[in-house]
Amino acid sequence: MNVEQLNAGLSEVREAHRFDEGALRAWLRDHVPEAEGELTVRQFRGGQSNPTFRLDTAGRSFVMRRKPPGVTVPGAHAVDREARVIGALGKAGFPVPRIYGLCTDDAVIGSWFYVMECVEGRVFWNARFESVAVEERPAYFDAMNATLAQLHNFDPAALGLDDFGKKGNYFDRQIARWSRQYLSDEAAGRDANMDRLIEWLPANIPPGDESRIVHGDYRADNMVFHPVEPRIAAVLDWELSTLGHPLADFVNHIMMYRLPPAILSGLRGVDIAASNLMPEQDYIAAYCRRTGRDGIDHIGFYRAFALFRLAAIYHGIKARALRGTAASAHAEELAAHYPLLAQLAWSEAEAALTKGND
Template identity: 35%
Template sequence: MAEPVPGLDLDRFGAWLVSAVPGAGGEVTASVIAGGKSNLTYDVTDGTSRWIVRRPPLGHVLATAHDMGREYRVMSALQGSAVPVPHMFAFCDDPEVIGAPFYVMERIDGTAFTRAAQLEALGADRTRTISTRMVDTMADLHAVVPDAVGLGDFGRPEGFLGRQVERWKKQLDSSHTRDLPAADELYRRLSADVPPDGAVGIVHGDFRLDNVLVDAADRPAAVIDWEMATLGDPLTDLALMLVYGRMAAAAGAIVADANLAPGFLTEAEIVERYASRSDRDLSRFGFYLGLAAFKLTGILEGIHYRYQHGQTVGPGFDRIGDLVDPLLQAGLDALD
């Protein structure tokens, strides 16, 4: 009998794999390659072939926040497009197999760069190439017509921006541990001046370099972690990536800081590169930056709330709350 792996019953999974993936053997071994409160990811082999398996976190979770069918569907739809994604082999929605829905996809060889030090080892020229190709891949994603790949009903794009403002206001309210006047002001200004939604596109929801696997030739081999994907205004992806970059400059080692490596495109260069590859209207981009700052505030305050209540432990969590005030100020400045 195979060694047990948390969240993946190998005997049940192996029996299912034989019936779902042609050529697969039933005797499998696995190791966890990602975990925590996000979706669990496993490296699985039958001794001949290797796959990646994704399932929701252990314990009680909101199905809408960890929708395996959603991830599987969007990556399946993008097969053959200009957006590199892993090949999808099979999806299982029967919780009797391993206790939750899951899917099996191709194992891609590539690196998810999270730290500046990783890119510094490659040199500024290669770093510039990697960051430029990342922006190009984002633009390629946003150019995909949802109806053309069978995703016309993948979300509710009407009123997307306004709903985002309200969603993150509710998130902030639910994580309240302290008064944040700047958050109240940012919400007031965002909600009072929501621009019309741009042309509907596929929104990744968390597009960053550490969610792109880069191959040995410095090319994007696969965009991963699609659990927040939907239909809406794709400029929210661009803005969120830039605000993550600003946060890295202020947070140091607390968050991924690959964008600080020498050679990585500057914020202005990223916007210019994206604009050269896209026909989307960037005239109200300040709003998108403000919304991204508001969204990240909601995420950080949620972490801060859990830390204050003893629900999150580990290095760095005690400093997460300190990032909020400068983030809110950056959001207000963007609206100006």
């Protein structure tokens, strides 16, 4: 199955994620006046971490994101953080859904959740933009590029997000975080490439540091495009957002060029010129121009880190699938890619050793 077949559309609420819909309806009545009348709840097929639901009422539709039921890894599934960053960015004019309410009372439906606007538009499940006219595709790439640059140009303090994460030593902290989650979740087992990366990455962090708001999972299928224009109407899925190094966020995004189609519908092996997609080097140059950079040194490290982090996320998906708490019904199929991601990450580390700063 491709990523669209795995994730597109809605289904009945899965057995593992069912909750008291009457309790939710009562909460909406008290906290979201716009949610009037009968309530219909369906679950989005996509989403590997926080289960996501469409809430249809008499006059309006909403989206609910909740923590998954059961035991969760400390620090993960922070829906309160998602709601906070979305709310702050929306006030600054960044394209995100409107937040209607956050519930931190487990007694309502069994876990914390928030309700936001259901933004109508187009979701492209891969960066090939195959349903878009060939001559228009560069404009869609440029929209993704410009929107991420806009995010990274914000001053967190000006948005009231100066305390949204720790400042400084971003890579030290991130490597430690994902290493800890990988090592603590024994259900999915160990991988020799991951073990090598846990040693190599901390010893090869580039000099210098920056602190900006980072999305953490910025890719084509985590955004809603305008119904007819090459413009982003809403950026979704802010679970991994924090204060961090913008180059980590950007290089994680451009992994679309390095990943095979089987993993997040990557572009590896795609004829970029024939598909009229923006070449990787042009994409990097456009981002650097928009953020006032001369270029990106040490990009090999950033690539290895991005793939290590993604491998750690897939390791968590595999563990949740084995425990029966995964948000997606197709978690086992996705988790099968985990060893390849670890291999690709170590390959980038080896290439960085050979090429130096790239």
